[in-house]
Amino acid sequence: MKKTVKIGIIGDFRPDSRSHIATNEAIAHAANALGISIEVRWLPTPSLEAQTEVILQPFDALWCSPGSPYQSMDGAIHAIRFAREAGRPFIGT
């Protein structure tokens, strides 16, 4: 069975943001090139303020999106800390 890679994007998605759209597209480009199946989910920063570990545990990697200020800087920081401490591949752009 093909494994689907779960990517969590820390950020407050705006459909009118060129950077946000480009983030989704760039992940798809790289996944195609690698021939892997991916599932991308945007995680609004206020939802990451509490129980961050429980929420993020299922993700194989985390991406901190462009677009500060975040709705919740605390949520973003908790999520970045989880990536660091739980050894998740992480990119912040």
Add this chain to the structure above:
Amino acid sequence: MLGIQDAEHEESAPEASRLLISKLSCSLVGQRERIKIIPGTLAQQVYEQEEVTEEHCCNYGLNPEYQAEIGKGALKVVGVNPAGEVRIVELGGHRFFIATLFLPQLSSLPQQPHPLITAYLKEAFDFGRVGR
């Protein structure tokens, strides 16, 4: 990570005294910039080059007053612009933890994905398979 408890961002807390992230001397929105990659780093392994050009969409960056501090912790400066200002950092002792001031996603093309993003996804795939 540096033990700076009251670190603040000029965009959300302009009056704070410890502005770790401050407004850039000039906006980088829409600018392309040459970036020197420090040899012997993960970033250099990924790019396989020592100089790259990347596109920005940013008005804020690391306050240069704190640049020397960064080098003292696990977070390392691994990419700088021609003026020596921080553009890429990575965390030592972690399988893949990279942050950039520029947006690699803006230069990704369907037939030419960005090397940083491809390397990141490959790590994610490997983590999902064996990392847990």
